[in-house]
Amino acid sequence: MFPVKSLTVRGHTLELPDFFPDATKGVIRACSADDITTAGINGIIVNTYHLLTQPGPTVLEQFGGIKRYMNFPGTVISDSGGWQMFSLIHRSDGMGTISKDGVTFKKETKNGTFKHKITPEKCIQTQFAIGADIMICLDYFTPENPSPTDLDISVKRTVEWAQRCKEEFDLLCRQKKLSADEKPLLFCVLQGGRDKASVEKCASGLRKLNFDGWGLGGWLFDENMDLDLDICRFYHECMEPDKPLYALGIGNPKAIADCANIGFAIFDCVLPTRDARHKRLYVFTKPADQIDFASPEKWYDYIYIQREKYIRDFSPISEFCDCYTCTNYTRAYVRHLFEIEDTLAYRLATIHNLRMYSMLMAALRKRL
Numbered sequence: 001m002f003p004v005k006s007l008t009v010r011g012h013t014l015e016l017p018d019f020f021p022d023a024t025k026g027v028i029r030a031c032s033a034d035d036i037t038t039a040g041i042n043g044i045i046v047n048t049y050h051l052l053t054q055p056g057p058t059v060l061e062q063f064g065g066i067k068r069y070m071n072f073p074g075t076v077i078s079d080s081g082g083w084q085m086f087s088l089i090h091r092s093d094g095m096g097t098i099s100k101d102g103v104t105f106k107k108e109t110k111n112g113t114f115k116h117k118i119t120p121e122k123c124i125q126t127q128f129a130i131g132a133d134i135m136i137c138l139d140y141f142t143p144e145n146p147s148p149t150d151l152d153i154s155v156k157r158t159v160e161w162a163q164r165c166k167e168e169f170d171l172l173c174r175q176k177k178l179s180a181d182e183k184p185l186l187f188c189v190l191q192g193g194r195d196k197a198s199v200e201k202c203a204s205g206l207r208k209l210n211f212d213g214w215g216l217g218g219w220l221f222d223e224n225m226d227l228d229l230d231i232c233r234f235y236h237e238c239m240e241p242d243k244p245l246y247a248l249g250i251g252n253p254k255a256i257a258d259c260a261n262i263g264f265a266i267f268d269c270v271l272p273t274r275d276a277r278h279k280r281l282y283v284f285t286k287p288a289d290q291i292d293f294a295s296p297e298k299w300y301d302y303i304y305i306q307r308e309k310y311i312r313d314f315s316p317i318s319e320f321c322d323c324y325t326c327t328n329y330t331r332a333y334v335r336h337l338f339e340i341e342d343t344l345a346y347r348l349a350t351i352h353n354l355r356m357y358s359m360l361m362a363a364l365r366k367r368l
């Protein structure tokens with residue numbers, strides 16, 4: 001029995017589980033808001049770090065938020081920006097610094113060097129300016145292969161920052177006089193890597209703060225780069241099961257089905273849209289509503305549309321897909337568009353992959 005079947009936020013009810021593709025900079029590349037909703041997508045996730053840089057929170061606030069700005073009627077999650085800043089700072093020297101008070105990053109843009117400090121309070125203020133329905137606390141990412149000191153710092157700061165985020169969130173809701181129907185939701189993120197004692201410690205600190213939902217954080221892949229389902233299950237046990245649980249950054253269709261089976265309800269990932277632009281298109285091996293997710297059979301595959309065998313293939317990308325692309329165009333034509341590097345290729349391929357994900361989520365909702 002799936003624990004949380006739906007989620008109502010700011011007047012919209014979302015059936016769960018559901019998938020939120022990444023509209024990082026306020027757009028799913030090459031697609032209009034109509035393309036996204038027609039593909040059956042109910043919500044998107046935008047990136048606080050990128051929107052803080054361009055167009056900036058004051059532009060979005062003046063416009064009444066990202067939904068009006070990009071003309072998207074569905075549910076919007078804004079991430080905390082923490083993961084991008086951490087990954088940028090860890091990846092290269094000179095990108096910024098991390099302290100107990102937050103993250104300071106530097107970014108070169110065409111308008112000059114952009115330097116900004118994100119504190120937990122600033123993170124929430126920015127997400128209010130974005131106008132998201134679901135906001136995420138700034139968390140302190142547990143790195144891959146953490147030392148005991150890394151684990152301690154990650155857990156301690158994640159809880160401290162979550163408390164500061166919650167206080168700022170409550171303060172802004174009061175200042176803006178938001179009614180229960182107008183209030184966004186605030187999710188915390190559970191950290192602790194693959195060290196169970198650290199995860200438990202982090203969870204016990206977060207539980208006291210009474211968030212609207214929980215996010216799965218940290219690096220949870222095993223040595224083969226497969227998602228470690230045992231540790232995902234443990235994270236799930238440490239969360240509050242009567243609240244919506246969000247598996248951040250997950251994932252491929254199999255990982256989503258596995259995590260939904262554990263009880264996670266919200267997913268986001270760059271895969272379907274990024275793969276589409278790299279000519280990797282998802283196909284089910286049977287109609288989505290006939291998939292037995294518990295069976296070991298392979299229920300989806302990829303086609304690599306650049307292959308020569310598709311030059312004269314006049315079938316749709318997938319015989320089990322009803323998307324705009326599959327209804328109107330052939331594999332041969334989509335391949336041709338990629339060959340001549342026309343931007344329509346990105347649009348048609350992305351619409352198709354998004355529809356495959358929305359059909360997957362509908363099938364999971366029916367089964368769980």
Ligand SMILES: [Zn+2]
Nearest residue numbers: 321323326352
């Ligand atoms: Zn399709």
